[in-house]
Amino acid sequence: MAKYGEGDKRWIVEDRADGANVHNWHWAETDCLPWSRNFFNKSLSNLTILDGEGNLYIKIKKVDKVEGEAYVNVRKGKIIPGYEINVVLSWEGEAKDAEGKSLLMVEGTVEMPYIADENADEDPELRVTVKDEGPIGKRLKEAMVAKGKPLIFLKVREFVTAMAKGGPAKDDLEAKKVAPKNGNGQGGGTPSNSEVVVEKEVKKEVKKEGKKGVKTITMTEKFSCRAKDLYEILMDENRWKGFTQSNARISKDVGGQFMIFDGSVTGTNLELQDGKLIVQKWRFGSWPDGIDSTVRLTFDEPESGVTIVKLTHTDVPEEDRYGNATVVENTERGWRDLIFHKIRAVFGFGL
Structure with missing residues (x-):
């Protein structure tokens, strides 16, 4: 991967005197490393991994280092991210212990x-260390690997998705999509065909705001099992853990x-019909305050x-409390990969 600022000179046009990149015709390159540091600091600092399960308490304290290269190239609306x-x-x-007395406190690194x-479509290598390698220290390390890895990988996938959408350049791209244009560049005049398209996009954005920035996810899955058995799997906490x-x-x-995924999701049962219907209020901890969604499973x-x-x-929000616009995509992937597909994998239910 070429280093930031060392792109092929044939594709990077020298800056104009007025600073304009007309129609984004040449590559506009944005350094994303500071933005990446901020992203991981917000996503991973003070992240609770375990809060008393098995009498273990684990959390990520802070992000010590985000080093390397990260940038986004944009040309005529096409986004090409690069990062190592x-x-x-x-x-x-x-x-x-069972009475709440501390047995051992440890520190480590990830x-x-x-x-x-x-490797954007793969989870990265993850190395966990602990300073105390005694029996209790090893137990805490193993719990950190088992419970922490999925949560950390979720944040990494959010980073990958955010970079694919432009990273810190996303806001500039959205602004260019909805910016009003005039025939003479300063107001007045008859709009061209391209300006009519932009105006339609503005109306679309306004309509989205009218829906308060929420989306609906719909999926249909087929299982080789009885309905009552599948219902029980989803409503039994021991099977859910399995x-x-x-x-x-x-x-x-x-x-x-209910509380699932180590507390990442919490909610309330609204309507239950054994083997027929589950309706629940769902909320992810990373969502903005006061936002609840509704899950209906028939x-x-x-x-x-x-x-x-x-x-x-x-009522799935489009953005989390940190401004990451990957909530809908990650929620849909979670249903597919972390729930429906894992039921098949563990219990042997086929399509």
Whole structure:
């Protein structure tokens, strides 16, 4: 990968005297390393991994290092991200006994030595160390690997998605899409065809604001099992722990509360019909305050041993509390990869 600022001279046009990049005809390159540091600091600092499960308490304290190169090239609206970065985190853990007395407190590091655009579709290598290698220290380290890795990888995927959409250049690109244009460049005149398209995009954006920046996710999945069995898997916390490999507390009563994915998702049961319907309020910890979504799962068994699940997940915000516009994409991927596909993998249900 070429270093930032060392692009092929045939493709980088010298700056004009007036500073304009007309129609983004040549490559406009943005240094994204400071933005990347800010992204990981917001996403990973003070991130709770375990909060008492198994009498273990683990959290990421801070981001120690984000080094390397990160940039985005834009030409005529086409975004080409490039990055090779090394990320180092500090974490701390504590083990307590059944009475809440501290047994050991440890510190350690998490390093991802190579997060790169060429491996954007793969999770990076992750190395976890702990300063105390005794039995309790090793137990805390193993818990950090088992429970921390999925949460950290989720944040890395959010970074990859954000870079693919322009990183810090995204706002500039959006502004150019909706910027009003005039025939003479200063106001007045008859709009050209391209200006009519821009005006339509402005109206589309206004309509999106009218929906308060939320989206709906719909999915249909087919399983080779009884509807009542699939319903039980989703509503039984021990089975949930089994197929997600994460901690969960799930009430089976209407009005009862639940916590899944180690507390990343919390909510309330709104309506339950055994083997037929689950309606719940869902909220992710990274969402803006006061935002709740609604999950509706219907179970249909057209023939014995075959169940069709229909998911409707409404009021999913487009951005999280940090301004990352990847919530809808990550939520949809979570349903597909972390729930539906893992049910098949663990319990052997086929399509």
